[in-house]
Structure formats: C-alpha cells, structure tokens
Amino acid sequence: MSFIEFIKQPWPWYVAGPLIGLIVPTLLLIGNKTFGISSSLRHICAACIPANIPFFKYDWKKEAWNLFFVAGIAVGGFLAFWLLQNPEPMQVNPKLAAELSQYGIDDYSKLVPIQLFNWESLFSVKGLLLMVGGGFLVGFGTRYAGGCTSGHAIMGLSNLQVPSLVATISFMVGGFIMANLLLPFLLNL
Amino acid sequence: MESKEIVQEVELEKKHHKFLEQNTDFEMRSLDSVCFNESELKHPWWYNLKYAAVGLLFGIVFVKAEIISWFRIQEMFRLQSFHMYGVIGSAVVVGLISVLIIKKFKIKTIYGEPIEFVDKKFNKGQIYGGLLFGLGWAITGACPGPLFAQIGSGATAVIVTLLSAIAGTWVYGKIRERLPH
Numbered sequence: 001m002s003f004i005e006f007i008k009q010p011w012p013w014y015v016a017g018p019l020i021g022l023i024v025p026t027l028l029l030i031g032n033k034t035f036g037i038s039s040s041l042r043h044i045c046a047a048c049i050p051a052n053i054p055f056f057k058y059d060w061k062k063e064a065w066n067l068f069f070v071a072g073i074a075v076g077g078f079l080a081f082w083l084l085q086n087p088e089p090m091q092v093n094p095k096l097a098a099e100l101s102q103y104g105i106d107d108y109s110k111l112v113p114i115q116l117f118n119w120e121s122l123f124s125v126k127g128l129l130l131m132v133g134g135g136f137l138v139g140f141g142t143r144y145a146g147g148c149t150s151g152h153a154i155m156g157l158s159n160l161q162v163p164s165l166v167a168t169i170s171f172m173v174g175g176f177i178m179a180n181l182l183l184p185f186l187l188n189l
Numbered sequence: 190m191e192s193k194e195i196v197q198e199v200e201l202e203k204k205h206h207k208f209l210e211q212n213t214d215f216e217m218r219s220l221d222s223v224c225f226n227e228s229e230l231k232h233p234w235w236y237n238l239k240y241a242a243v244g245l246l247f248g249i250v251f252v253k254a255e256i257i258s259w260f261r262i263q264e265m266f267r268l269q270s271f272h273m274y275g276v277i278g279s280a281v282v283v284g285l286i287s288v289l290i291i292k293k294f295k296i297k298t299i300y301g302e303p304i305e306f307v308d309k310k311f312n313k314g315q316i317y318g319g320l321l322f323g324l325g326w327a328i329t330g331a332c333p334g335p336l337f338a339q340i341g342s343g344a345t346a347v348i349v350t351l352l353s354a355i356a357g358t359w360v361y362g363k364i365r366e367r368l369p370h
Contacts, residue, residue: 007253010253010254010255011250011253011254012254012275013254013271013272013274013275013276013279014275014279015254016250016253016254016256016276017275017276017277017278017279017280017282017283018279018280018282018283019246019250020247020250020276020280020283021279021280021281021282021283021284021287022283022287023243023247024283024284024287025284025287025288025290025291026243027240027243028287028288028291028298028304029291029296029298029299029304030239030240030243030298030299031230031236031239031240031298031299031300032298032302032304032305033240034306034307035284037332037334037337038332038333038358040333041333041354041355041357041358042358042362044355044358045355045358045359045362049359051359051363053359053362055361055362055363055365056359056362064234064237065237065240066240068237068238068240068241068244069240069241069243069244069247070244070333070334070337071241071244071337072240072241072242072243072244072245072246072247072248073244073245073247073248073251073334073337073338073341074248074337074338074341075241075244075245075248075341076244076245076246076247076248076249076250076251076252076338076341077248077249077251077252077257077337077338077339077340077341077342078248078341078342078343079245079248079249079341080248080249080251080252080253080342081252081341081342081343084249084252084253090255090258090260092260092261092264092270093264093267093269093270095267096260096263096264096267096269100263108260110343110344111252111255111257111258111259111260111339111342111344112257112258112259112330112339112344112347113259113260114344116259117259117344117346117347117350118346119345119346121346122346122349129328130328130329131329131346131347131349131350131353132349132350132353133325133328133353134325134328134329134350134353135325135329135336135349135350135351135352135353135354135356135357136325136353136354136356136357136360137321137322137324137325137328137357138322138325138326138329138331138332138333138336138350138354138357139325139333139353139354139355139356139357139358139359139361140318140321140322140325140357140360140361141318141319141320141321141322141323141324141325141357142318142322142332142333142354142358143318143357143358143361143362144314144317144318144321144322144361144368145314145315145317145318145319145321145322146309146312146314146315146318148322148332148333148334149277149326149334150332150333150334152315152319153277153281154277154280154281154284155284156309157281157284157285158281158284158285158287158288159288159306160285161308161309162311163309163310163311163312163315164309164315166311166315166316166319167315167316167318167319168319169319170315170316170317170318170319170320170322170323171319171320171322171323171326173319173320173323174319174320174321174323174324174325174327175262175265175266175323175324175326175327176266176323176327177320177323177324177327178266178323178324178325178326178327178328179263179266179267179327180266180267182324183327183328186328
C-alpha cells in the first residue's frame with residue numbers, strides 16, 4: 001500500500017483527536033488566539049450587516065485572523081476531498097443504516113447525505129427545515145451559548161472552565177433530543 | 190543584564206494586563222470571551238495567513254476523520270459509535286495537557302507576548318443557547334467549523350445552511366437584550 005493510499009483511508013479517532021487538540025496550543029503560541037470557530041459568524045455579521053446593533057459594533061478587523069482560519073478550513077476540506085478522498089462509501093453502524101433506509105436515505109457516497117442536503121430539496125418543506133432551520137439553530141444557539149464545540153467543548157474544557165462544561169452538556173442534551181425524538185418526525189415529512 | 194530583562198518582562202506583563210482591563214467595550218469578557226482578542230500586537234494582514242494554514246490542516250483532518258459527516262454525528266447522538274467521543278475526548282486531553290504546560294512554564298508566544306487565559310463566567314445562555322445549538326447540530330450534522338469544511342468538500346448546498354447560521358447569529362445579536370442570560 002502506497003503512502004497516498006494509506007492516508008486516503010478514514011483516519012481513526014486517536015489520530016484526528018490529538019491533532020485537533022494540538023490546535024489549542026498552536027493558536028496560543030502563534031498569536032495568543034483562543035480556539036473558537038462560531039465567532040467567525042459574528043465577525044461576518046459585524047463586517048457585512050452590523051445594522052447599528054451594539055452586539056456587532058466592534059472592530060471586526062482585529063478579529064480577522066478568525067476569518068482567515070475558517071477560510072483555511074474550507075480550503076482544507078476542498079483539498080482533502082479532491083486529493084485524498086476515500087473511494088469507498090462510508091461505513092456506518094447497521095442500526096443507523098436500517099433506520100435511515102426507512103426515510104429513503106441509502107446514499108453513503110458522500111460524507112453528507114446528498115439525498116437530504118441538495119439545492120433541489122430547498123424547495124421542499126423538509127429541505128427547508130433541515131437546511132435553513134438547522135443552520136439558524138446552529139448560528140443562534142452557538143452565539144447565545146457563547147461558543148461551539150471548538151470554543152466550549154475543546155478550548156473551554158482544556159482550560160477547565162465550568163461554564164464550558166455546562167454548555168457542552170447542553171449541546172449533547174439538545175443533540176440527543178433532536179436525533180432520537182424530533183428528527184425521525186422531520187425525516188418522515 | 191539579567192535584572193534588566195526581568196524589569197522588561199514585568200513591564201510587558203503590566204502593559205498586557207492594562208490592555209486586558211481596558212478592552213471591555215467588546216462585552217466579551219463575561220458573555221463571550223471566546224472571540225476576545227488577547228494579542229495587542231499589530232501586524233500586517235498577511236500575518237493572518239498562518240491562521241489560514243492552521244485552518245487548512247484542520248479542514249483536512251475534519252474530512253479525513255469524517256468529523257464533518259452527518260452520519261457520524263447521527264451515530265454519536267444515538268450512541269452507535271465511539272468515533273466522535275474518541276475524537277472530542279482525545280482532543281480535550283491533548284488541549285488540557287498543552288494548556289497546563291503553557292501555564293506551568295509560562296511559555297510565551299512566538300512574538301514574546303505572555304499567554305493569558307480569561308475565565309468564562311456562567312450565564313443561562315450556555316444552557317438555553319447550548320440546547321438550541323445541540324438541536325441544530327443533530328439536524329445539520331455540523332457545528333460551525335464543519336459547515337465550512339462541508340462546503341469545501343463539495344456539498345455546495347450547505348452554503349444555504351451557513352447563510353442561515355449567519356442569519357441566526359444576527360437575529361441573536363438583534364434580540365439579545367430581551368433574552369434571559
């Protein structure tokens with residue numbers, strides 16, 4: 001197996017997790033930045049549509065590093081997908097596959113179920129709820145909570161912050177409720 | 190010679206503390222210290238390219254470890270796979286050890302600035318907002334970082350999800366005063 005074939009396989013958690021953990025000291029050491037991604041959404045608001053709202057009236061240019069960071073994430077996603085893509089379909093837990101097949105989801109060729117998230121489905125109630133509704137909750141919720149998985153769960157817990165633990169537990173509770181109780185209803189629409 | 194260095198160091202520390210104290214207009218210290226800018230140094234814009242480089246590596250890990258996968262997130266919230274717990278758990282362990290080392294040895298940035306940590310204060314938003322984000326996370330299969338990587342990896346329709354997330358952030362800013370914190 002060549003090196004390229006080797007890294008094209010899905011990376012196990014014990015490789016990915018520590019690499020993500022290393023972003024915490026890297027950002028601190030190269031410029032005193034605390035790891036956090038959801039703030040980028042706020043900076044985009046402050047830059048594009050501040051509308052005289054106090055929450056968006058600050059010098060977003062001072063936070064431009066965060067926008068460079070997320071732009072890098074998008075380019076990294078692009079490179080990994082086009083150069084290092086795993087040719088095999090995703091392997092998921094058979095229980096999940098059985099459940100999803102009830103909703104007509106059986107395409108595992110991409111990381112995102114393209115049967116749910118595509119341009120055409122935007123014209124359906126289900127697609128609107130999943131893409132527009134879901135996105136809205138992500139943006140509203142992360143800012144209300146003051147951070148997301150990176151800012152609270154990884155950076156906050158790394159610095160032993162109790163509020164971040166509260167936030168992380170809330171993320172998980174919300175996720176469990178949606179995935180197990182509400183999402184089956186949405187996917188049946 | 191040595192004492193001169195120490196004096197310089199103390200001065201630097203004092204200056205930094207003053208900066209931290211004065212920077213309250215941002216309101217970040219209490220509610221949202223995550224995007225509080227700790228560095229007082231001014232650099233040309235291209236210094237930011239190093240953050241883009243870190244982001245790029247991060248994006249590759251996101252895709253290769255299938256962290257941006259909607260399916261992996263569904264498995265996580267159904268307790269059907271250890272993968273995401275392993276990723277987040279080991280990331281926290283490595284982050285925790287790194288922060289401890291930085292604090293213990295008072296390691297400075299590559300520009301010689303002291304690294305300081307701002308404590309987060311508890312507010313109810315962490316519960317209400319956290320629950321709302323959790324609901325959205327399970328729907329979209331993505332937290333904000335993976336949204337960017339999903340778009341990069343060819344799921345172009347996720348641009349709509351990202352725009353909606355920006356709208357959500359904006360609405361939060363708009364009605365923030367009326368929400369319980």
